[in-house]
Structures are given as C-alpha cells and as structure tokens.
Amino acid sequence: MxxxxxxxxxxxxxxxxxxxxxxxxxxxxxxxxxxxxxxxxxxxxxxxxxxxxxxxxxxxxxxxxxxxxxxxxxxxxxxxxxxxTFVLASAEPMELAEIRSVTTHSHAWAQVRKWAQTTVPYAEYRPASSTAAGAHGLRNDPPVADAAICAPLVAEQLGLHVVDRQIEDVPGAxxxxxxxxxxxPVPEPTGADKTTVMIPLPEDHPGGLMEILEHFATNGVNMSRIESRPTGFGMGDYYFSIDLEGHIAEARIADALAGIHRISPKVRFLGSYPRADGKPQQKGPEVSEEAFAAAAAWIESLRG
Ligand SMILES: O=C(O)C(=O)C[C@]1(C(=O)O)C=C[C@@H](O)C=C1
Missing domain, CATH: 3.40.190.10 (Periplasmic binding protein-like II)
Structure with missing residues (x-):
C-alpha cells in the first residue's frame, strides 16, 4: 500500500x-x-x-x-x-537571546505563542509548510531562519542543536x-466508532441548525466535534463539519442522517471508522438496535 x-x-x-x-x-x-x-x-x-x-x-x-x-x-x-511536544532547534549552537528569526508550521506556531512572546519576543516568524520542512530549511544556503520549532526526533535525526525544549504553551496537547x-467499503463497526459528516446549512430556513441538531438529540447521538466553515461559494454560505459518536451501521445514526437529509439534501457522509481512543459508545435502551427493530416491526404490523 x-x-x-x-x-x-x-x-x-x-x-x-x-x-x-x-x-x-x-x-x-x-x-x-x-x-x-x-x-x-x-x-x-x-x-x-x-x-x-x-x-x-x-x-x-x-x-x-x-x-x-x-x-x-x-x-x-x-x-x-x-x-x-516541540523543541527550538538551530543548525549551530546558539543562545536564546541571539535568535532573530524562527520558522515552523503555522499550527505549531499557534501552539507556542505565549512561549515565543516571553522567550524570543524580537524573533520574526517565517512560515514553513511543516515543522520538519522548517527544520530541514536550517541547512539551506542561506538558512530559512536562525531556528526551527519541530519535533524532538527530527532535531535529533538532522543533528541540530536543541536551544530549548518542551516549549508548547499547553502541556499534553x-x-x-x-x-x-x-x-x-466502510470499516466494520467496533462498538467504539466515529462518523464524520458535512452538512450544508439549509438556506432561508429559520431554525435549520436547531432542526439538524434535534435529529441527533432524539436518536441519542453524541457529537464529539462541530465546526462551521464557509463553503467558499458566497457570503453567508456555510457548512457544518461534524463528528458523531457511532457507526453508520447503527439504526440511530442512520435514522438521524435520514432525517437530516430531508432538511439538507446535500448532506455528505465522510466515513465511519474506529475511534483512536477506543472509548465505547454510550447509548440508552430507547436507541438500541432492538428498540429500532421493534418499532419498525410495529409499524409493519399496522400496515399489515
Ligand atoms: O508540521 C507537522 O509536523 C505536521 O505534521 C502538521 C501539524 C498540523 O498541521 O497541526 C501537525 C501537528 C502539530 O500540531 C503541528 C503541525
């Protein structure tokens, strides 16, 4: 592969x-x-x-x-x-006070902002396409910056001098x-899964977001992440990127997404996959597979 x-x-x-x-x-x-x-x-x-x-x-x-x-x-x-965890590394041994420019990935820079403000306040920030690209760039002629913020392992592999270590503002990130x-094929359900969906916010539909969320609430589906992002197609045109706890093979997830499809037909399923932390799904008896099967059988019997 x-x-x-x-x-x-x-x-x-x-x-x-x-x-x-x-x-x-x-x-x-x-x-x-x-x-x-x-x-x-x-x-x-x-x-x-x-x-x-x-x-x-x-x-x-x-x-x-x-x-x-x-x-x-x-x-x-x-x-x-x-x-x-990040280190500040330089090609040749340097003191913190000598550093006038620092390179790293923008997401890494955002995670050391407070450290940078107090430790290298006069250093200019030069963006890199990744933390490792910044570290490699210290060996360029001329170097991309005086120092790079990168993983301890890459500093060691490239033989860089570690000026400061554990510089992240929030330990345990x-x-x-x-x-x-x-x-x-969608990976098999494991009992500890996530489902990612993209839901365009329905246009001119008061309470659209609330209606979407209601489908998760009534089906006992917990969200582990929700973010709104512009679609890029016009001012005010937004979509929601959402991670749900559960697998598309479960009736409660399928039922919630089917309900959302009626409000926002361009909803996109982006995958169901095992959770990295292995935390098992919590669900009440009213949203168990048995409860959905019994409800469907009851409706069938009425139509009989
Ligand atoms: O630059 C890297 O080493 C990456 O893998 C990218 C990335 C990111 O995009 O967030 C990954 C982890 C860290 O949070 C900082 C940078």
Whole structure:
C-alpha cells in the first residue's frame, strides 16, 4: 500500500501514519502540503493520505476540513492521535537571546505563542509548510531562519542543536490525524466508532441548525466535534463539519442522517471508522438496535 502524508520525513503526520492500520508496512510518499497529499489519492498515485484534522489547543485544521468536506470526494477510514511536544532547534549552537528569526508550521506556531512572546519576543516568524520542512530549511544556503520549532526526533535525526525544549504553551496537547481514501467499503463497526459528516446549512430556513441538531438529540447521538466553515461559494454560505459518536451501521445514526437529509439534501457522509481512543459508545435502551427493530416491526404490523 502507498500512503501519502504531509512531509518531509520527520513531521508529526509521519508519526501518525505509523499508527494507522497498514501504516507500518506502507510505502511512505511525502507531499509538500495537505492538498497535494489528498490530490495524490484522487490521482491514484497513493491508496490513502494521512493528514492532520484537529489539534486540542488550536482547533480544526481548516485546509483539511475544507478539502475533505467540499473539494475532494474522499472518505475517512481511520484516525490516530499523536501527543505534541516541540523543541527550538538551530543548525549551530546558539543562545536564546541571539535568535532573530524562527520558522515552523503555522499550527505549531499557534501552539507556542505565549512561549515565543516571553522567550524570543524580537524573533520574526517565517512560515514553513511543516515543522520538519522548517527544520530541514536550517541547512539551506542561506538558512530559512536562525531556528526551527519541530519535533524532538527530527532535531535529533538532522543533528541540530536543541536551544530549548518542551516549549508548547499547553502541556499534553494532542493532534488528531485521519486516513483519507477513495470511497470504498466502510470499516466494520467496533462498538467504539466515529462518523464524520458535512452538512450544508439549509438556506432561508429559520431554525435549520436547531432542526439538524434535534435529529441527533432524539436518536441519542453524541457529537464529539462541530465546526462551521464557509463553503467558499458566497457570503453567508456555510457548512457544518461534524463528528458523531457511532457507526453508520447503527439504526440511530442512520435514522438521524435520514432525517437530516430531508432538511439538507446535500448532506455528505465522510466515513465511519474506529475511534483512536477506543472509548465505547454510550447509548440508552430507547436507541438500541432492538428498540429500532421493534418499532419498525410495529409499524409493519399496522400496515399489515
Ligand atoms: O508540521 C507537522 O509536523 C505536521 O505534521 C502538521 C501539524 C498540523 O498541521 O497541526 C501537525 C501537528 C502539530 O500540531 C503541528 C503541525
């Protein structure tokens, strides 16, 4: 199997790839951006792509959310969680006070903002396409910056000097990554699953969002993430990117989505897949498979 990922070697995305099903034995194809990684799947140059989707401190990775929800026709088949810790690294030994420019990925920069303000307040920030790309750039002639914020492992692999470590503002931060592939068989339910959907907000429909959420509430479906994003097609045109706890094979998830389809027919199913944390679904008896089967049988008997 060939898996594309946000490269180069040494990104947090590569660490996530190794945790994905089939990741350890997959051929790893580094891509320069999230969009290129997803395009490699669409063009059949890779079977699947590993991309970051959400960080516990900085929130959604909008490039991924928009690409998976709107631009591409891909399904999520797995997720992985990677603990995030950063070091500040330089090509040659340097003191903190000497650093005038720092490079890293924008999501990494957002996770060290307070540290940067207090520790390197005069350093100019230079964006990099990934944390590892920034670290590799220190060896360019001329170097892309005085120092890079990257994973401890890539600093070690490139023989960089560690100026400061554990510089993240929130210890224990985690980034969530997904494996995206062309639509195919949905992974089997495990009892601890997630379903991702994209729901366009119905136009000129007062209470549209509330009606959508009511379908989740009445079917006992918990949401683990909800974000609104512009579709890009016009001012005020928004979609909701939502993760649900449960699998499309369950009657309560299917029933909620069928109800939503009547309000927002362009709703898109983006995959059901096992949860990385393995947390089992909690559901009351009124939304069990047996309760749905008994209700359907009752209606059938009335129509009899
Ligand atoms: O630059 C990397 O190493 C990445 O894998 C990207 C990314 C992200 O997009 O959030 C992944 C994890 C960290 O939160 C910072 C950067």
């Amino acid at each position: 060939k898996y594309a990922y946000l490269g180069p070697a040494g990104t947090f995305t590569e660490a996530a790839l190794l945790k994905m099903p089939g990741g350890a034995s997959a051929e790893r194809l580094p891509a320069a951006s999230v969009l290129s990684a997803l395009a490699m799947v669409e063009n059949d140059d890779a079977h699947a792509a590993v991309v970051p989707i959400e960080n516990s401190v900085e929130g959604g990775v909008t490039a991924t959310l928009d690409a998976v929800s709107v631009a591409h026709h891909l399904h999520i088949t797995a997720e992985a969680l990677v603990p995030i 985690v980034t969530r990554f997904v494996l995206a592939a062309k639509p195919g």
